[in-house]
Amino acid sequence: MAVIGPWLVQGGQMALVLLAAPLLTGLIRKVKARLQRRRGASVLQPYRDLRRLLGKEVVLAENASWLFRTAPYLIFAFTWVAASLVPTFATGLLFSWTGDLIAIIALLGAARFLLALAGMDVGTSFGGIGASREVMFASLAEPAMLMVILSLALIAGSTQLSTIAQFMLSPEAGLRVSLALALVAFVIVAIAENARIPVDNPATHLELTMVHEAMVLEYSGRQLLMISAIACIFFPFGLVIGASEAGRYFVGLGAYALKLAVAGTLLGIFEMSIAKMRVFRVPNLLGGALMLGLLATLLLFVSVGL
Amino acid sequence: MIVALLICIVGLLGLGIAGVALALRPTGRAVVYGCAAGLCGVIGVLALVALGRPPSTIVLPLGLPWVGAHLRLDALSSFFAFVVSVGGAGASVYALGYGRHEEAPQRVLPFYPVFLAGLFLVLLADDAFTFLFSWELMSLASWALVVSYHREGDNTRAGYIYLLMAAFSGLTLLLGFGLLSGATGGYAFDAMRAAHRSEGVAAFVLALALLGAGSKAGLVPLHAWLPLAHPAAPSHVSALMSGVMTKVAVYAFVRIVFDLLGLPSWWSAVVVLALGGITAVLGVLYALMQHDLKRLLAYHTVENIGIIFIGLGLAMAFRANGFAVGAALALTAALFHVFNHAVFKSLLFFGSGAVLSATGERDMEHLGGLIHRMRLSSFAFLIGCAAISALPPLNGFVSEWLTFQAILLRPGLPQWGLKIMIPADGALLALAAALAAACFVKAYGVTYLGRPRTAVAANATEVDQWSLGAMMGFAALCLLAGIFPGVMIDALAPVSQALLGARMPTQLALPWLSIIPVAASRSSYNGLLIFAFIAASTGLTVWAIHRFASRAVRRGPAWDCGFPDPSPATQYTADSFAQPIRRVFGTVVFRTHETVVMPPPGDLAPARIEKSSRDLVWETFYAPVARVVTATVDALNQLQFLTIRRYLAFVFLALVALLLALALWQ
Numbered sequence: 001m002a003v004i005g006p007w008l009v010q011g012g013q014m015a016l017v018l019l020a021a022p023l024l025t026g027l028i029r030k031v032k033a034r035l036q037r038r039r040g041a042s043v044l045q046p047y048r049d050l051r052r053l054l055g056k057e058v059v060l061a062e063n064a065s066w067l068f069r070t071a072p073y074l075i076f077a078f079t080w081v082a083a084s085l086v087p088t089f090a091t092g093l094l095f096s097w098t099g100d101l102i103a104i105i106a107l108l109g110a111a112r113f114l115l116a117l118a119g120m121d122v123g124t125s126f127g128g129i130g131a132s133r134e135v136m137f138a139s140l141a142e143p144a145m146l147m148v149i150l151s152l153a154l155i156a157g158s159t160q161l162s163t164i165a166q167f168m169l170s171p172e173a174g175l176r177v178s179l180a181l182a183l184v185a186f187v188i189v190a191i192a193e194n195a196r197i198p199v200d201n202p203a204t205h206l207e208l209t210m211v212h213e214a215m216v217l218e219y220s221g222r223q224l225l226m227i228s229a230i231a232c233i234f235f236p237f238g239l240v241i242g243a244s245e246a247g248r249y250f251v252g253l254g255a256y257a258l259k260l261a262v263a264g265t266l267l268g269i270f271e272m273s274i275a276k277m278r279v280f281r282v283p284n285l286l287g288g289a290l291m292l293g294l295l296a297t298l299l300l301f302v303s304v305g306l
Numbered sequence: 307m308i309v310a311l312l313i314c315i316v317g318l319l320g321l322g323i324a325g326v327a328l329a330l331r332p333t334g335r336a337v338v339y340g341c342a343a344g345l346c347g348v349i350g351v352l353a354l355v356a357l358g359r360p361p362s363t364i365v366l367p368l369g370l371p372w373v374g375a376h377l378r379l380d381a382l383s384s385f386f387a388f389v390v391s392v393g394g395a396g397a398s399v400y401a402l403g404y405g406r407h408e409e410a411p412q413r414v415l416p417f418y419p420v421f422l423a424g425l426f427l428v429l430l431a432d433d434a435f436t437f438l439f440s441w442e443l444m445s446l447a448s449w450a451l452v453v454s455y456h457r458e459g460d461n462t463r464a465g466y467i468y469l470l471m472a473a474f475s476g477l478t479l480l481l482g483f484g485l486l487s488g489a490t491g492g493y494a495f496d497a498m499r500a501a502h503r504s505e506g507v508a509a510f511v512l513a514l515a516l517l518g519a520g521s522k523a524g525l526v527p528l529h530a531w532l533p534l535a536h537p538a539a540p541s542h543v544s545a546l547m548s549g550v551m552t553k554v555a556v557y558a559f560v561r562i563v564f565d566l567l568g569l570p571s572w573w574s575a576v577v578v579l580a581l582g583g584i585t586a587v588l589g590v591l592y593a594l595m596q597h598d599l600k601r602l603l604a605y606h607t608v609e610n611i612g613i614i615f616i617g618l619g620l621a622m623a624f625r626a627n628g629f630a631v632g633a634a635l636a637l638t639a640a641l642f643h644v645f646n647h648a649v650f651k652s653l654l655f656f657g658s659g660a661v662l663s664a665t666g667e668r669d670m671e672h673l674g675g676l677i678h679r680m681r682l683s684s685f686a687f688l689i690g691c692a693a694i695s696a697l698p699p700l701n702g703f704v705s706e707w708l709t710f711q712a713i714l715l716r717p718g719l720p721q722w723g724l725k726i727m728i729p730a731d732g733a734l735l736a737l738a739a740a741l742a743a744a745c746f747v748k749a750y751g752v753t754y755l756g757r758p759r760t761a762v763a764a765n766a767t768e769v770d771q772w773s774l775g776a777m778m779g780f781a782a783l784c785l786l787a788g789i790f791p792g793v794m795i796d797a798l799a800p801v802s803q804a805l806l807g808a809r810m811p812t813q814l815a816l817p818w819l820s821i822i823p824v825a826a827s828r829s830s831y832n833g834l835l836i837f838a839f840i841a842a843s844t845g846l847t848v849w850a851i852h853r854f855a856s857r858a859v860r861r862g863p864a865w866d867c868g869f870p871d872p873s874p875a876t877q878y879t880a881d882s883f884a885q886p887i888r889r890v891f892g893t894v895v896f897r898t899h900e901t902v903v904m905p906p907p908g909d910l911a912p913a914r915i916e917k918s919s920r921d922l923v924w925e926t927f928y929a930p931v932a933r934v935v936t937a938t939v940d941a942l943n944q945l946q947f948l949t950i951r952r953y954l955a956f957v958f959l960a961l962v963a964l965l966l967a968l969a970l971w972q
């Protein structure tokens with residue numbers, strides 16, 4: 001049992017990330033629908049959507065290349081590996097030492113790299129517009145994210161996520177100016193990276209407002225399934241880092257579920273109360289996040305106690 | 307060891323002379339490139355063997371009569387000789403196939419082996435005269451290769467600017483070595499190591515080394531020649547210049563600053579860190595604005611040089627504060643990036659050469675859809691793009707990860723300059739990495755993906771076996787160095803031991819081949835397992851999806867929201883892809899401006915969008931110098947058309963002035 005235990009935790013957590021992810025998407029949609037005084041679809045609707053896609057045929061564009069066909073699987077794998085390195089309900093994962101937070105961000109960057117390439121593969125104008133805007137957002141969001149990580153790493157003395165989480169649980173963490181700055185930066189980045197309002201609208205198919213949707217426009221059938229599944233996984237995963245960062249790191253499955261439910265509801269309310277931004281307003285927002293992250297790191301370089 | 311290496315270098319020089327005779331024969335190409343590849347391979351093996359051994363020296367009765375030619379092979383020069391030999395062997399194998407398209411082989415074949423020999427000789431030199439001689443040999447041979455297509459476009463101008471900058475770098479290094487050798491004139495490096503010098507002199511030497519090596523490596527603002535000269539040469543030479551020659555310049559900097567100069571002061575680290583950070587971000591921003599594939603790659607070299615100098619600056623900062631272990635980590639990160647950049651930049655230049663030989667185009671706006679017709683080379687190019695964008699599990703990520711670890715290592719340095727500069731460099735490095743990914747999405751997406759924009763792109767064919775072999779080999783190296791980084795880090799241990807007296811912990815003994823720069827609780831990374839996880843989860847997903855999902859596949863026209871347009875001109879181009887980034891960053895950095903010119907009402911002429919941008923570095927640093935020189939030369943030009951009486955009067959006046967000066971002197 002002692003040998004099997006860690007494997008079970010690791011495997012269980014990888015499966016959990018996969019299985020629970022669509023539920024959260026369903027929850028957010030439900031919250032938004034209720035706020036709009038609609039009844040809304042069941043929270044299980046995302047599962048039904050995925051099952052429907054499973055049975056559909058694939059319609060490939062005539063000049064789609066091997067990259068277009070393999071990209072969904074690779075993107076899914078990169079995101080899944082990144083997610084499996086994040087402790088969701090138990091710390092001390094078996095393989096948490098294979099990559100630290102910087103590696104996790106880079107894995108997600110690799111997934112985005114492939115997604116942007118897949119968007120350009122068919123050679124339509126919408127694919128190009130999506131890829132172009134996505135890399136523009138990423139060019140600011142990724143450094144902002146890294147600055148947040150650097151400031152966390154400076155406080156905890158480590159870039160290992162499990163060590164950071166343990167440190168945040170301990171009374172040493174306390175309240176810090178730099179943590180507050182990093183948290184604000186992180187929330188902005190998380191919204192941008194998850195392609196939510198006000199940066200991107202996951203529900204739109206209006207030409208000029210699409211970013212993520214434009215890149216995956218040509219996908220259908222099982223490939224679209226993979227892409228939708230990625231979007232689902234990606235999302236709670238971002239929240240988990242956020243939650244662990246704020247020092248509210250609870251060990252245990254129930255706490256994890258509660259954390260996600262609260263965060264999802266908050267996000268639904270937030271999205272309802274704000275409009276989508278113009279594309280060229282977003283760099284201001286993300287640039288602000290980058291500056292906040294840099295400020296947090298600078299403070300820590302000046303004095304570790306801040 | 308060093309004798310065997312010297313014999314190989316003499317062999318390369320001899321090959322250059324043979325190249326003159328062989329150039330016009332059909333077998334010439336095979337002989338020259340084949341022998342060069344073989345010699346580079348031998349040198350690579352020798353350098354690897356020499357890496358762990360104590361330094362060996364030899365003095366030849368050449369060069370200045372009272373100095374002789376000192377040569378020395380220590381850990382640092384062995385490592386760089388290995389990097390050069392990998393790049394050289396790859397480029398030579400690639401050229402076995404690529405050289406077939408050469409219209410004037412007599413312009414390339416004699417200079418190519420001499421260029422290689424010059425690169426190796428710089429690394430071996432152990433006195434100032436031999437060093438500068440080899441440095442100039444390298445510069446001149448590469449200049450001859452840059453102007454080998456002198457009739458095309460702007461190549462002669464590129465060659466001219468390159469020659470000027472090479473002369474500038476040679477001059478500054480000459481002055482630097484002059485200061486290092488001091489009044490006694492000890493030109494051998496041993497004498498320079500032993501000499502003591504005041505802080506002011508050391509600062510001067512550092513500035514001169516930064517100018518001399520930096521202008522060869524392409525530090526902003528000394529980079530202006532690089533994006534002009536590197537793309538002008540044949541592609542395998544571009545790969546050597548970008549991948550390898552810039553690394554020899556890094557070697558010169560490391561040799562002078564870490565070996566000859568003694569302990570640096572902390573503010574010199576601030577200067578190097580600032581230059582490195584600015585170079586990294588400006589290089590990639592310049593690259594994003596390009597639509598010439600080879601020029602884009604050349605600007606990316608500028609970016610990577612910036613990353614390497616960030617690592618070197620960190621090492622200097624830690625060393626100045628007596629923190630040898632941290633300095634070893636930062637130096638290892640920088641040197642690891644030296645190797646990585648040599649590999650993936652060569653690969654990318656090979657890829658651009660393959661595109662060039664298949665289509666005759668370097669302009670991305672005329673390409674597109676090559677992934678269908680150049681399957682293997684497009685795959686290799688994709689690996690190179692992912693590696694240079696620092697994506698795991700490839701090699702570029704590992705060296706940037708190590709640099710980040712070095713940045714995080716010691717926040718509490720006492721100097722305020724370093725307290726501000728190191729985190730700022732962290733942000734600049736992160737920004738550069740993210741922008742590099744954006745840039746290579748653009749480069750790959752516009753060149754290889756989408757629909758062909760011209761007939762040449764639609765009719766391209768795959769390149770020959772030799773070129774493909776070289777590209778695939780380098781792509782494999784990118785992956786291997788990414789999943790077994792411990793091998794490389796351990797190989798670099800003797801270098802940091804010799805220069806800093808400290809080394810990173812041994813990595814190969816760790817379980818599962820992880821790398822742990824400082825302590826396991828602090829950070830660890832395992833490229834092998836990450837690779838295995840990605841492979842396993844991809845396999846699992848593919849299996850599951852193919853097991854449970856519908857397998858029906860139908861090909862149809864692209865959907866494109868219901869409005870597909872058959873013209874490939876409706877695709878995103880390189881310019882339009884970069885437009886959002888140009889608008890966000892370029893308005894400040896390049897003063898870019900877009901104007902829409904609308905025709906008056908009733909006029910059926912199309913509306914036009916015009917963009918303008920300025921190269922502020924050129925306008926600030928180069929244009930004024932050029933203006934002053936031109937004005938002076940114009941003024942002096944009149945002296946050519948004087949009568950004999952006036953010339954005699956000048957001679958007389960000069961004589962009087964000199965005598966007066968002599969009289970006043972005494």
